[in-house]
Amino acid sequence: MLTSGIFVSSELFSHLWQSVLPTYISNTLILAVLVVFIALLFGVPCAIIISQTNVVGRRYLRWLLMLPLAMPAYLVAYLYTDLFDYAGPVQRALRAYFQWQSPSDYWFFDIRTITGAAIMLALVLFPYVYMLVRTAFECQDQQLLRASRSLGYSFSKSFIKVALPLARPAIAIAASLVLMETLADFATVQYFAVNTLTTAIYDTWLEYGDLSTANALASILMLFVLFAVVAEQKARAGHRHQSNRPNNHIQLRQLSTGQHLLFAGYCWLLVLAGFVIPCLLLVQMAIDYATLTQLQQLLSSGLNSVKVSVFTATITTLIALLLVLFNRLHSHTWRKYPLQISGVGYAIPGTVLAMAMLATFGPLDHWLNDLAKALSFSGPGLLLSGSIFAIVFALVVRFAAIANGTIQSGVEQIPASLDIAPASLGVGLGRSLLKVHLPILKSSIFVAWLLVFVEAMKELPAVLLLRPFNFDTLSTQIYQLISDEQLERGALGALLIVLFGLLPIIYLNKRE
Amino acid sequence: MLNTSLLKKIVLTCLLLPSIVAQAAEVNVYSYRQPFLVKPLFDVFSKETGIKVNVVFAKKGMAERLKREGEYSPADVLLTTDISRLVELQANQLLQPVESAVIEQAVPAQFQATDNTWFALTTRVRNIYSAKRLGEVALNYEDLADPKYKGRVCTRSGKHPYNVALVASMIAEHGEEETLQWLKGLKANLARKPQGSDRGQVQAIHQNLCDLSLGNSYYFGKMLKDNKQKVWADAVNINFPNQNNRGAHVNISGVAMAKYAPNKDNALKLMEFLVSAKAQQMYAETNMEYPVRVGVPVSALVASWGTFKADELSLAEIAKHRKAAIKLIDQAKFDL
Numbered sequence: 001m002l003t004s005g006i007f008v009s010s011e012l013f014s015h016l017w018q019s020v021l022p023t024y025i026s027n028t029l030i031l032a033v034l035v036v037f038i039a040l041l042f043g044v045p046c047a048i049i050i051s052q053t054n055v056v057g058r059r060y061l062r063w064l065l066m067l068p069l070a071m072p073a074y075l076v077a078y079l080y081t082d083l084f085d086y087a088g089p090v091q092r093a094l095r096a097y098f099q100w101q102s103p104s105d106y107w108f109f110d111i112r113t114i115t116g117a118a119i120m121l122a123l124v125l126f127p128y129v130y131m132l133v134r135t136a137f138e139c140q141d142q143q144l145l146r147a148s149r150s151l152g153y154s155f156s157k158s159f160i161k162v163a164l165p166l167a168r169p170a171i172a173i174a175a176s177l178v179l180m181e182t183l184a185d186f187a188t189v190q191y192f193a194v195n196t197l198t199t200a201i202y203d204t205w206l207e208y209g210d211l212s213t214a215n216a217l218a219s220i221l222m223l224f225v226l227f228a229v230v231a232e233q234k235a236r237a238g239h240r241h242q243s244n245r246p247n248n249h250i251q252l253r254q255l256s257t258g259q260h261l262l263f264a265g266y267c268w269l270l271v272l273a274g275f276v277i278p279c280l281l282l283v284q285m286a287i288d289y290a291t292l293t294q295l296q297q298l299l300s301s302g303l304n305s306v307k308v309s310v311f312t313a314t315i316t317t318l319i320a321l322l323l324v325l326f327n328r329l330h331s332h333t334w335r336k337y338p339l340q341i342s343g344v345g346y347a348i349p350g351t352v353l354a355m356a357m358l359a360t361f362g363p364l365d366h367w368l369n370d371l372a373k374a375l376s377f378s379g380p381g382l383l384l385s386g387s388i389f390a391i392v393f394a395l396v397v398r399f400a401a402i403a404n405g406t407i408q409s410g411v412e413q414i415p416a417s418l419d420i421a422p423a424s425l426g427v428g429l430g431r432s433l434l435k436v437h438l439p440i441l442k443s444s445i446f447v448a449w450l451l452v453f454v455e456a457m458k459e460l461p462a463v464l465l466l467r468p469f470n471f472d473t474l475s476t477q478i479y480q481l482i483s484d485e486q487l488e489r490g491a492l493g494a495l496l497i498v499l500f501g502l503l504p505i506i507y508l509n510k511r512e
Numbered sequence: 513m514l515n516t517s518l519l520k521k522i523v524l525t526c527l528l529l530p531s532i533v534a535q536a537a538e539v540n541v542y543s544y545r546q547p548f549l550v551k552p553l554f555d556v557f558s559k560e561t562g563i564k565v566n567v568v569f570a571k572k573g574m575a576e577r578l579k580r581e582g583e584y585s586p587a588d589v590l591l592t593t594d595i596s597r598l599v600e601l602q603a604n605q606l607l608q609p610v611e612s613a614v615i616e617q618a619v620p621a622q623f624q625a626t627d628n629t630w631f632a633l634t635t636r637v638r639n640i641y642s643a644k645r646l647g648e649v650a651l652n653y654e655d656l657a658d659p660k661y662k663g664r665v666c667t668r669s670g671k672h673p674y675n676v677a678l679v680a681s682m683i684a685e686h687g688e689e690e691t692l693q694w695l696k697g698l699k700a701n702l703a704r705k706p707q708g709s710d711r712g713q714v715q716a717i718h719q720n721l722c723d724l725s726l727g728n729s730y731y732f733g734k735m736l737k738d739n740k741q742k743v744w745a746d747a748v749n750i751n752f753p754n755q756n757n758r759g760a761h762v763n764i765s766g767v768a769m770a771k772y773a774p775n776k777d778n779a780l781k782l783m784e785f786l787v788s789a790k791a792q793q794m795y796a797e798t799n800m801e802y803p804v805r806v807g808v809p810v811s812a813l814v815a816s817w818g819t820f821k822a823d824e825l826s827l828a829e830i831a832k833h834r835k836a837a838i839k840l841i842d843q844a845k846f847d848l
């Protein structure tokens with residue numbers, strides 16, 4: 001697809017280039033930079049506060065700060081627009097209090113802007129930054145810090161000069177994760193009328209009906225993605241000075257009362273804004289609008305969501321397990337490539353992935369049917385591209401990196417001696433994997449499964465483009481309702497997505 | 513004699529039986545129309561005929577999908593929400609002509625393709641909604657670009673098919689150059705970037721963000737029947753534009769049979785059902801659209817909006833200017 005994109009020279013492309021494309025590209029860039037910046041601004045301070053200080057409520061905030069991950073960005077965007085719009089409760093209350101009559105009487109920020117979209121995305125993506133950076137701090141070699149302090153650095157100075165630079169790789173990885181998620185976002189930017197490359201691809205393909213130009217746009221988008229991937233790889237290369245296990249002997253900074261209030265307040269603000277408030281709004285809507293017919297619809301689309309997510313999670317986890325173990329147990333120089341290649345999918349937006357699926361399985365289906373015809377059987381129909389197979393395949397490609405990463409980090413905890421020990425006792429490889437490695441990995445495998453399950457549940461654009469007959473998932477149903485300004489009717493379904501999203505967070509928290 | 517006729521019947525039954533069994537009674541629909549709009553119609557159809565209706569809803573991309581699926585496409589019946597998409601399907605040779613006396617009789621000639629590849633089911637007006645605070649106004653689409661409404665106009669994306677069709681009708685009336693100027697003037701009048709749905713614009717008028725908006729007729733009825741949205745609709749008047757000249761722009765929702773429809777008979781049955789008096793009445797009552805079938809009355813609510821003069825420009829003419837319209841919208845940077 002990339003190659004076909006580069007060589008396109010259609011008339012439409014030049015028309016787009018002269019009219020709207022530069023804005024699409026600059027919007028994409030501005031949005032990406034803003035989201036990364038704001039997510040770091042939200043996430044890094046939280047990571048520092050939780051890992052380095054004895055802030056009040058630390059035990060709870062530690063996992064509460066992960067909750068916004070369960071919220072799809074498009075939901076948060078819709079809910080906050082409702083809240084902060086001119087007719088929303090916030091502005092209404094302000095008007096009533098200050099006796100303002102019309103919009104010209106006062107200034108209020110406009111949420112449906114590129115900055116608004118960036119804040120919404122950052123609100124649900126910052127937990128990635130928080131989790132990765134916090135873990136980095138907690139796993140840091142404390143001796144380095146102690147050494148710096150014994151050489152005369154103060155607490156804060158040793159943190160800034162030693163701990164922060166050591167966490168740089170984690171910050172970079174988190175930033176690239178946030179960047180990829182932003183580039184892949186479709187529903188939020190569309191709702192806020194921010195035209196980005198992702199929405200442009202969708203439009204060009206389906207509105208102008210021009211696949212080759214859509215491919216060209218996709219290649220431009222993939223250049224951005226490539227940048228994120230390279231940045232991440234570079235950052236990972238610097239991943240050192242870090243033990244694998246969390247360090248329990250971190251010396252926590254004792255805060256004054258004022259600092260307690262300030263730091264805890266900052267964390268709570270993010271928890272409230274990223275999770276509690278949107279959740280309460282949804283509950284309110286569900287109470288006001290829920291009906292029996294909705295419940296029936298919910299059941300069928302909920303089942304579809306679960307079906308797709310279970311398939312995706314199971315297949316992704318199995319493949320990840322195979323690849324990771326293959327990487328571990330083989331000594332060829334090329335052993336790591338399958339793992340790396342399979343991880344690239346995470347950076348591909350769902351829209352582009354859907355196009356790739358159709359381009360691959362469409363012809364394959366035709367070939368199958370032609371073959372069946374030639375053998376005078378009745379054809380199987382669109383077995384691959386016209387069924388949930390294509391959806392699951394796309395999602396497996398998209399979320400492989402999550403499972404790979406989770407299981408890989410689990411494998412790294414297994415001492416190398418355990419690879420050899422069973423063999424020295426005359427136990428075969430298969431048996432040793434089954435009896436030694438898998439039990440140790442059980443928890444990582446489960447976490448990987450859960451994370452993929454939840455992401456698959458939230459995914460929208462790929463499912464939207466690939467779904468077969470009579471097939472709606474929770475996310476497509478909600479998207480449809482949001483486009484008609486009628487989320488109220490989908491509030492129950494939205495809550496269900498959020499509830500599922502909480503599962504891995506609860507489990508991860510329990511495991512700790 | 514008796515024997516041969518009986519024999520014939522038996523042979524015929526034997527011949528037909530497998531094909532009936534193989535054709536598990538169903539029909540596959542690709543629909544641009546939303547589930548809640550067409551589902552009640554399909555339910556009645558299934559109940560009457562025993563034919564199961566399978567639906568896939570899409571917002572965009574039906575032609576692309578059909579092209580790709582080619583002769584193995586499972587689609588039988590295609591439902592669209594505007595004329596350009598029907599013509600796009602027709603132009604890409606994704607449709608087959610349907611010869612049916614029932615449909616011929618129900619759908620007036622101006623609302624069907626000359627080659628019988630597509631048929632309109634309902635018509636809808638592209639209205640201009642105006643804030644009640646403006647009082648009674650006689651508006652033309654051209655007025656939306658009048659500087660006196662600077663900062664007071666709202667609309668959904670220019671690229672939405674309903675707006676594209678309107679722009680295409682402007683091209684047919686005024687030519688490309690003048691239409692581009694109109695688009696630029698309209699853009700300069702916008703209170704905010706094009707966004708949201710037709711209902712969202714009425715909400716914006718209710719919020720006093722703007723005074724005028726473009727919107728299809730039936731949304732007005734839909735909003736009046738929605739608890740939350742009724743206050744939005746109560747803040748506006750519905751206007752039929754260009755009543756003193758060419759008339760209001762009218763678009764259609766329509767139906768067609770896919771070229772490679774595997775369940776052709778059932779598809780025909782569904783199409784004939786959709787133009788029947790019963791289905792047309794449901795369109796009128798529950799969707800608040802204008803039924804194409806002559807003699808089926810509009811709903812009381814729609815009737816209360818009054819009669820209007822429709823632009824007599826042919827549907828084919830509108831569809832012809834579709835691509836040019838999209839390009840002009842980009843050129844005016846309408847959505848940016």
